[in-house]
Amino acid sequence: MSLDSLDPEIAARLKRNPDGLVAAVAQQYDTGEVLMLAWMNDEALHRTLTTGRATYWSRSRGELWVKGDTSGHVQHVKSVALDCDGDAVLVKVDQVGAACHTGDHTCFDAGALAQGVR
């Protein structure tokens, strides 16, 4: 069975932010690397669950964003899980090429932080 929109049972479990979005953590399914944090509305989650391609809501462009449609850096979806309070999903994917628009493998590669003394 393929539904035209997000399964109402799943939709009822979501706790969306005021913009109607849940956070989506993309993780490389085999290495465990956290690739990026993005956002999904109901339609993006529906497409992610039904097309096998990770799909987000681009807050900057205000449109659905099928990851890799312009860059070729597709994310093939392996699994999706909702967290305990319904406001975040963990999307395990197989990332083609770089996840980050900067060309880095992950969006966190360049951002190591350090401060003070532990």
Add this chain to the structure above:
Amino acid sequence: MSLDSLDPEIAARLKRNPDGLVAAVAQQYDTGEVLMLAWMNDEALHRTLTTGRATYWSRSRGELWVKGDTSGHVQHVKSVALDCDGDAVLVKVDQVGAACHTGDHTCFDAGALAQGVR
């Protein structure tokens, strides 16, 4: 050197949401498991960077939340990285006990989603 508040150079790189928060993905440093998604304000990030204990901003309680202070399920901080657009941090930790308040090891354990046919 230990600073009293978040390093201004780090603070200048943050792109906070309207509530003054950045998303924080907590990941078990050795297994790669994504444990939870939470939120940090500047003070929570400062404490995470300087105390070695993952510290968040509890949106439900409206207060700083030193993970494990009530549950004992402490997160010892191994590294922190900011993402490319400054609105999310990846916090690699060593989790003591269960990360989730439900007793599950991660907040995503109980939430596998499936819909339609790929």
